[in-house]
Amino acid sequence: MPVSENIPFKGLKDAPIRRKVTVVSMSTALIALLLTAATFIVIDFLNTRDSLAERMSSLAAVVSTNSQGALAFDDTDRAAKNLDGLRSVEEVDYAALIKLEVDSTVSVLADYLKPDAGYSQFVPSVPKTSSAEFTFDELLIFQPVEIQGELVGSLFLKVNLSVVYGRIWTFAGIMLAVLVLVLLLTFLVSGRFHRVITTPLDSLVTTARSVTDNHDYSVRANKFGNDEVGLVIDAFNEMLIDLQELHHDLEVRVQKRTSQLQQAVTELESFSYSVSHDLRAPLRAVDGFSSALLEDYSDNISEEQRRYLEIIKQSAKQMGALIDGLLAFSRLGRREVSMSEFSISSIAHQAANELELSGSFDIGCLTIKDVPKAYGDSTMVRQVLTNLLSNAYKFTADEPTRNIVLGGDTYDSEFNRYYLKDNGVGFEMKYADKLFGVFQRLHHNSEFEGSGVGLAIVERVITRHGGKVWAESVPGQGATFFFTLPRHRLAIHDEFELRSQERVEALVQPQSEVDEQ
Amino acid sequence: MPGSWNISSRFATALIVVMLCSIPGTVIGQNSQNVPREYKVKAVFLHRFLQYTTWPSTPSLDTLDSYVIGVLGDNPFGSSFNSVIGRTPKSTDNKTLEIKFFNSLSELSACHILYISSEDPSIIRRATKQVVGSGTFVVGESETVLKNCGVAQFFIRNNHVKFMINLNAVKEEGLKIDSEVLELAEIVRYACE
Numbered sequence: 001m002p003v004s005e006n007i008p009f010k011g012l013k014d015a016p017i018r019r020k021v022t023v024v025s026m027s028t029a030l031i032a033l034l035l036t037a038a039t040f041i042v043i044d045f046l047n048t049r050d051s052l053a054e055r056m057s058s059l060a061a062v063v064s065t066n067s068q069g070a071l072a073f074d075d076t077d078r079a080a081k082n083l084d085g086l087r088s089v090e091e092v093d094y095a096a097l098i099k100l101e102v103d104s105t106v107s108v109l110a111d112y113l114k115p116d117a118g119y120s121q122f123v124p125s126v127p128k129t130s131s132a133e134f135t136f137d138e139l140l141i142f143q144p145v146e147i148q149g150e151l152v153g154s155l156f157l158k159v160n161l162s163v164v165y166g167r168i169w170t171f172a173g174i175m176l177a178v179l180v181l182v183l184l185l186t187f188l189v190s191g192r193f194h195r196v197i198t199t200p201l202d203s204l205v206t207t208a209r210s211v212t213d214n215h216d217y218s219v220r221a222n223k224f225g226n227d228e229v230g231l232v233i234d235a236f237n238e239m240l241i242d243l244q245e246l247h248h249d250l251e252v253r254v255q256k257r258t259s260q261l262q263q264a265v266t267e268l269e270s271f272s273y274s275v276s277h278d279l280r281a282p283l284r285a286v287d288g289f290s291s292a293l294l295e296d297y298s299d300n301i302s303e304e305q306r307r308y309l310e311i312i313k314q315s316a317k318q319m320g321a322l323i324d325g326l327l328a329f330s331r332l333g334r335r336e337v338s339m340s341e342f343s344i345s346s347i348a349h350q351a352a353n354e355l356e357l358s359g360s361f362d363i364g365c366l367t368i369k370d371v372p373k374a375y376g377d378s379t380m381v382r383q384v385l386t387n388l389l390s391n392a393y394k395f396t397a398d399e400p401t402r403n404i405v406l407g408g409d410t411y412d413s414e415f416n417r418y419y420l421k422d423n424g425v426g427f428e429m430k431y432a433d434k435l436f437g438v439f440q441r442l443h444h445n446s447e448f449e450g451s452g453v454g455l456a457i458v459e460r461v462i463t464r465h466g467g468k469v470w471a472e473s474v475p476g477q478g479a480t481f482f483f484t485l486p487r488h489r490l491a492i493h494d495e496f497e498l499r500s501q502e503r504v505e506a507l508v509q510p511q512s513e514v515d516e517q
Numbered sequence: 518m519p520g521s522w523n524i525s526s527r528f529a530t531a532l533i534v535v536m537l538c539s540i541p542g543t544v545i546g547q548n549s550q551n552v553p554r555e556y557k558v559k560a561v562f563l564h565r566f567l568q569y570t571t572w573p574s575t576p577s578l579d580t581l582d583s584y585v586i587g588v589l590g591d592n593p594f595g596s597s598f599n600s601v602i603g604r605t606p607k608s609t610d611n612k613t614l615e616i617k618f619f620n621s622l623s624e625l626s627a628c629h630i631l632y633i634s635s636e637d638p639s640i641i642r643r644a645t646k647q648v649v650g651s652g653t654f655v656v657g658e659s660e661t662v663l664k665n666c667g668v669a670q671f672f673i674r675n676n677h678v679k680f681m682i683n684l685n686a687v688k689e690e691g692l693k694i695d696s697e698v699l700e701l702a703e704i705v706r707y708a709c710e
Binding site: 073074 | 568677
């Protein structure tokens with residue numbers, strides 16, 4: 001899925017929404033608070049500074065007025081006493097009364113140094129106007145003293161700004177405490193606020209998961225509001241409605257088609273069974289009356305007539321074999337299956353023995369290796385082995401020594417693979433996919449006899465078990481038939497059993513099995 | 518204390534000369550550079566007295582168009598007053614300052630402040646008798662001035678020029694002296710006859 005790169009705060013890209021909400025609200029609060037604090041601190045700093053300057057200027061004005069006389073009459077004691085009054089004003093570090101002499105020189109008449117303050121040099125001067133000037137950590141005030149409009153001296157004050165900075169630190173401390181408190185509250189509150197966003201999303205996710213996991217299209221996501229998430233939920237629910245309809249339509253259509261197909265299959269099976277069964281009666285008549293003619297009128301018929309009758313009998317017999325094969329094939333669909341674990345090697349032994357009794361196999365040319373057990377309907381699988389063994393025997397007829405091997409191993413977690421290898425004529429690989437079709441024959445009847453049904457039955461049985469069958473060969477070097485069978489019970493077998501049962505129940509057999517034999 | 522009352526060696530030498538001569542108030546020189554600091558200070562003080570005092574309306578004072586500081590006898594101030602003569606000492610009116618030097622009692626005329634440099638009691642007594650009641654601020658160098666209804670007397674304490682003020686005389690002359698001055702003065706009360 002493409003991820004857009006154009007979102008801010010990329011580091012938060014994969015963080016849960018809860019954290020995003022927390023980070024966003026906390027940074028908003030932080031920025032707002034810091035700006036507010038900075039503004040307040042600057043304003044307060046300026047205010048405090050200005051008010052200090054104003055206060056100190058007034059103080060300077062008062063002290064200088066009181067010191068007029070001292071300056072006028074050079075009274076240092078009085079001047080010192082006046083300045084000493086500043087002791088109660090803790091902001092004042094240093095004060096001096098500066099006298100303007102007649103010859104325009106200036107001298108310090110008296111000064112005051114706060115007990116714990118350090119003396120710092122200053123240039124005494126007697127300005128005509130008062131001034132208040134800030135340095136980094138001091139406020140310097142000059143206040144002129146006049147008598148009857150005559151400038152006689154000035155008062156100098158050096159004021160420390162510890163009050164101003166003290167306030168700033170106090171303010172900053174309080175702000176820090178408030179900041180921590182606000183961030184904490186924001187953290188707690190945003191822990192609840194995020195639900196405004198995540199609850200609808202969680203509902204959406206839960207619903208979406210329930211749809212994908214359970215294929216339940218009837219559920220709907222709850223809508224909590226008309227915001228963007230609300231719109232997404234609306235769209236999602238509409239999609240679900242469409243999906244539900246589509247799914248329902250599809251289900252109905254599939255059911256309809258399946259039942260149609262099932263009916264067709266049943267009809268077809270019933271038809272082929274009836275046809276093959278009913279074909280036997282006239283065939284018996286053809287065979288029987290040909291035999292009767294040969295036996296009862298053997299003296300009256302010519303050699304040529306006898307030869308024709310033998311051909312008729314032979315053809316009838318061949319057709320009977322065809323019909324038997326067809327019946328066996330169609331009977332497969334009508335048998336009730338019983339699944340169990342069984343030994344492939346013992347089933348193969350039984351099949352080989354039976355074939356040998358009927359004269360179409362020699363057990364001496366069969367080698368059965370140690371093969372794993374299989375799970376399935378043993379009767380059906382015996383039919384598979386019978387067909388494959390007789391095939392192998394049949395197509396090795398021309399070999400001086402027949403060599404037929406049955407082997408098997410584990411194919412995957414669910415299936416075992418078995419093979420039957422012979423040293424017969426084999427076939428061209430381009431015909432490999434034609435081997436298992438009904439009445440598909442690669443050889444002419446005159447070469448090898450056969451009905452063309454045997455391998456079709458093999459394929460049908462193996463497929464019904466969920467396995468697959470294939471063959472490999474090099475012409476003249478024999479053929480190998482592979483098939484897989486389940487190692488244990490599979491989900492597909494439930495349906496297999498059920499369907500066969502239904503089909504058996506649905507089928508009304510036209511005649512009894514005894515009549516068939 | 519930087520720039521305070523320490524008297525430089527040059528003026529100390531001058532003072533010694535003054536004491537050796539034993540003639541207080543002797544004119545040492547017309548150049549203010551040669552005037553002892555003491556008299557420079559006293560000149561400033563007289564100027565300050567003028568600035569801090571309000572005079573009553575009296576017949577003799579009303580004849581004056583300017584503020585007059587009179588110096589009776591020898592002039593110990595040299596040219597100390599030069600920087601303030603002709604200027605307006607008070608911001609309340611436009612009267613200028615004038616300095617008058619009276620060599621003898623006979624020359625004495627109306628003035629706002631009369632400085633008597635002489636410490637001779639008879640001279641002081643005669644001078645005060647002449648001006649008392651005319652609203653004159655009489656300043657002298659000896660106690661005799663105060664005892665004869667003079668207003669102020671200079672004296673030296675700890676090398677600093679100080680002054681005493683006779684409150685009875687202030688009252689008698691109808692003067693109003695700013696409290697700044699009174700606070701700095703040593704107050705005495707000698708009865709005026």
